[in-house]
Amino acid sequence: MKGAHALAFIFVTALLDSIGFGIIMPVLPQLIMTITGEDISSAARYGGWLMFAYAGMQFVLAPVIGNVSDRFGRRPVLLLSLAVLTVDYLIMWWAPTFAWLLIGRLVAGAAASTFSTCNAYIADISEPEKRAQNFGLIGAAFGMGFVFGPVIGGFLGEYGPRMPFLAAAALSLTNFLYGAFVLPESLAKEQRRRFDWRRANPTGTLAALRRYPVVFGLIGAYVLFMLGHQSLPAVWSFFAIERLDWSPREIGYSLGAVGVSMVFVQAVLLRFAVPRLGPRRAAMLGFSCSLLSFLGYAFATQGWMIYAFLLVGALQGFISPSMQGIMSGQVSASEQGELQGGLASMSSLTAIISPPFMTQVFALFTGPSAPIYFAGAPWLAAAVLTLLSLALFMRATTTLATPAPSRSG
Secondary structure, three states, rough: OOOOHHHHHHHHHHHHHHHHHHHHHHHHHHHHHHHHOHHHHHHHHHHHHHHHHHHHHHHHHHHHHHHHHHHHHHHHHHHHHHHHHHHHHHHHHHOOOHHHHHHHHHHOOOHHHHHOOOOOOHHHHHHHHHHHHHHHHHHHHHHHHHHHOOOOHHHOOOOOOOHHHHHHHHHHHHHHHHHHHHOOOOOHHHHOOOOOOOOHHHHEEEEHHOOOOHHHHHHHHHHHHHHOOOOOHHHHHHHHHHHOOOOHHHHHHHHHHHHHHHHHHHHHHHHHHHHHHHHHHHHHHHHHHHHHHHHHHHHHOOOOHHHHHHHHHHHHHHHHHHHHHHOOOOOOOOHHHHHHHHHHHHHHHHHHHHHEEEHHHHHHHEEEEEEEEOOOHHHHHHHHHHHHHHHHHHHOOOOOOOOOOOOOO
């Protein structure tokens, strides 16, 4: 099954997985405080280290998984990932100590190939001129997960901080069963390539992609962008509790609003913006709005301000699909899994560095010994990183021919 049917299958697969991820976000601070007995500032530090563990495993294994999918196909890799994620959520539901939470995040990091494999799947079945728009479907699925997941998690969190993890395990199991019965393979056997351990690591992947100058430059811009972007999942819940005194339900509503805006931008606006603006200018618009939103979060003092800048920041949804569309158009069909695995590895590298850094910044400027109280300090740091990413993106893409804007839908 190709075309629209295959896109629908992969969209639902990504949607269910993102619901499972989003459902735990509103209750994670409360669960950490319950297990450790620490206050919100210290809990933020623990939360940063959980994200560090998750990203560390993904950084090491994402290139391996990407290369494995180029050799054996996307379907078996995707199914194995979903099965392991089911086990991970059960571990975190049961976890009696912080050490077990850490083990759960390590297990999840080992299985975190779902979105990169979905992106490789889309690259397999999409025409080059449609790739940026179709990559946006994965972002839209992630956004819809943020509509339903955090809202569900916020409601379930009223019955205890562990309940959402059990629901996430059930969703991941459903996702696995769905994929096992209806998801077809997208990579033809004649397009597969031999697995090579020299390329199945972050260094080897970057070395293999270095022969594509545009791709290599955009990877650098992507890393800077993600360093700033990772502040959102790392700090959002802690910031909402500290600055705005929001409950888990209110945090869930705000994350649901993030999801609604992401869906609208990546499922609707992106499909009009890219044909008319081109991927380069669409990404530049996204960078500008992302920068403005981070500055707005940093100095917001009321909840309505967060929602206002959230709407502006939603246009950052143009950035990743546009960059992926440009990059995937530069490499061959047999290297799409390697490219997406490399991007996942770089994303996880940013998640190794950014969440501990951002949560430490948050704790430094909100704790009892803070030199200056400024809960928005992580957002200010994210704004600087976004500006640097925009500059590198513009430099890396200056050699690309800029096509005349299309007026077709």
